[in-house]
Amino acid sequence: MTSTTRPATDPTGPTEGLTGLVRRTVLPDGLRVVTEQMAGVRSASIGVWVNVGSADEDDVLHGCSHFLEHLLFKGTARRSALDISVALDEVGGEFNAFTAKEMTCFHARVLDVDLPLAVDVLGDMLTASLLEPADVDAERDVILDEIAMHDDDPDDVVHDLFAELAWGARTPLGRGIAGTVESIEALTRDQVERFYRTHYRPATTVVAVAGNVDHDAVVELVAAAFEGYGPGGAVEEPVSRLATGARVPVHAGRAHVERPFEQVNLVLGMEGLRRDHPDRFALGALTTALGGGTSSRLFQEVRERRGLAYSVYSFSSHHADSGLVGVGLGCLPERLDGALDVVRAELVKVAEGGLTEEELRRGRGQLRGGLVLGLEDSGSRMSRLGKAELVHERYLPVEEVLSRIESVDVHDVARVAAEVLRGEEILAVVGPGRA
Structure with a gap:
């Protein structure tokens, strides 16, 4: 061994x-x-x-x-x-x-x-x-x-x-x-x-x-x-869907599934970054500042200033061969169009102008705090170890992750926002009424 x-x-x-x-x-x-x-x-x-x-x-x-x-x-x-x-x-x-x-x-x-x-x-x-x-x-x-x-x-x-x-x-x-x-x-x-x-x-x-x-x-x-772990007989080798290294394309689209819920739930997004992309830390800071807390731009614009939704957030998901970035919210059916207009407008503003130094500082702070506070028990440490070994085959020390987060500047965020947030729109809506 x-x-x-x-x-x-x-x-x-x-x-x-x-x-x-x-x-x-x-x-x-x-x-x-x-x-x-x-x-x-x-x-x-x-x-x-x-x-x-x-x-x-x-x-x-x-x-x-x-x-x-x-x-x-x-x-x-x-x-x-x-x-x-x-x-x-x-x-x-x-x-x-x-x-x-x-x-x-x-x-x-x-x-x-x-x-x-x-x-x-x-x-x-x-x-x-x-x-x-x-x-x-x-x-x-x-x-x-x-x-x-x-x-x-x-x-x-x-x-x-x-x-x-x-x-x-x-x-x-x-x-x-x-x-x-x-x-x-x-x-x-x-x-x-x-x-x-x-x-x-x-x-x-x-x-x-x-x-x-x-x-x-x-x-x-x-x-x-784990002695004796394995197939224990004739069986084909697993064929990885990633064997060709192909990138899975992301398609634009729009759909509304009608359900008898009180609220309308929606996700508006576009293609993001794969999990090994060097800009993933900049994208993390961007999505956190955009909709990661009560001081975020989307929370302030959608909920605090206009009262259009109770819950609004942004997210990014990363896979080996593809990624997505998006905004989710839940609102009353009659406020759907207004909420969508505000979200789209804010995405355009960020795609064209990036974030302010103050917004980025808050975003980096949230990422750092969430990472460190999330590692205060053995279960969180174990999860980080397992995922790092399984999907990256490399352990990235916490200090190095914090350093990469801290090194993200407004120029990095502006560049990533311009590349990602201008992507073709994907809109999923679930709830009463029609989009």
């Missing part, structure tokens, strides 16, 4: 003590283990990050990643579903999982002395789940309920519609994560099991641990718990 120690960079100023000792080991089978040792905590957080999500599915397997995430909690040869739940509950641990477009994560947070238990349970789930036919059928109904619940949330619906307009309803990024009623009802146990054996393997998996931990001890625990 190979092992690398990544010590903290020399801290300066207010960032002192932000980064602990980060170490990385690659086991002989390719499984990566990354840890961060944190002083002064009694917790440990572990996440098993798998490089597969809804964007890796075709039409037939739509929703399979999320379905599989549920099924891995249903039991192994050593533990029933109840045993898995009890194991972490009886030590006061927190235990969950999530599926995204480009990754799936199983995570737990426990007292440091209970980390061996958490590693063993997660290893058991990922290496030896039974995927019993009865569990597949039972969990199918749970997921159909989850889809129905998701469909009742206007914010979820409008963001799904926005992605569908931007990338296309039949594309990996344009499809919803949970699948559709039709795709979930059609999935078979054999399809899910083959998906599991194809995508869940050492080379596609990262185990990230942060807290009061010793790296070498963690590596030993992971090596034991």
Whole structure:
């Protein structure tokens, strides 16, 4: 195995003590283990990050990643579903999982002395789940309920519609994560099991641990718990949708889905930046200053000065092969046109003139504060480690991120705003009336 120690960079100023000792080991089978040792905590957080999500599915397997995430909690040869739940509950641990477009994560947070238990349970789930036919059928109904619940949330619906307009309803990024009623009802146990054996393997998996931990001890625990992890038989190698390095195009579009909600929810946006783009820090400062808090330009113009909406915000999303930037808001139906006019006008102003020094200063401050305050527990540190290793294959110290944020100036923001905010418009609207 190979092992690398990544010590903290020399801290300066207010960032002192932000980064602990980060170490990385690659086991002989390719499984990566990354840890961060944190002083002064009694917790440990572990996440098993798998490089597969809804964007890796075709039409037939739509929703399979999320379905599989549920099924891995249903039991192994050593533990029933109840045993898995009890194991972490009886030590006061927190235990969950999530599926995204480009990754799936199983995570737990426990007292440091209970980390061996958490590693063993997660290893058991990922290496030896039974995927019993009865569990597949039972969990199918749970997921159909989850889809129905998701469909009742206007914010979820409008963001799904926005992605569908931007990338296309039949594309990996344009499809919803949970699948559709039709795709979930059609999935078979054999399809899910083959998906599991194809995508869940050492080379596609990262185990990230942060807290009061010793790296070498963690590596030993992971090596034991994940022994035999992998396909265990003849199965095709997963084919990455990113193999060609192609950029996924973003399309302009407009759609209104009528729903009997009290409010109209909308997302107005355009093509953004991919996750490895060098201007992503400037875009982050831009979107934060534009609509990231109560002092932001959009909040002041849309809500405070005109009272057109209760909630208004801006955002950017980054993927390996594409990105989006946008503004979301919720308002009464009769205020929709007025709110849209104001948002469009402010986007034009920023695209033509950028931000003021004061706006940028506030935006940078919000980014810095959000980053640092978000890293005060072991779970946040673990998430940062896991994502960095899985999607970037490089750990960026907190101090370096803060330095990059601080180096963004008004000229960088003006250039990025001119490039991005002049893009073709995508408008998704959900609620009563017509756009």
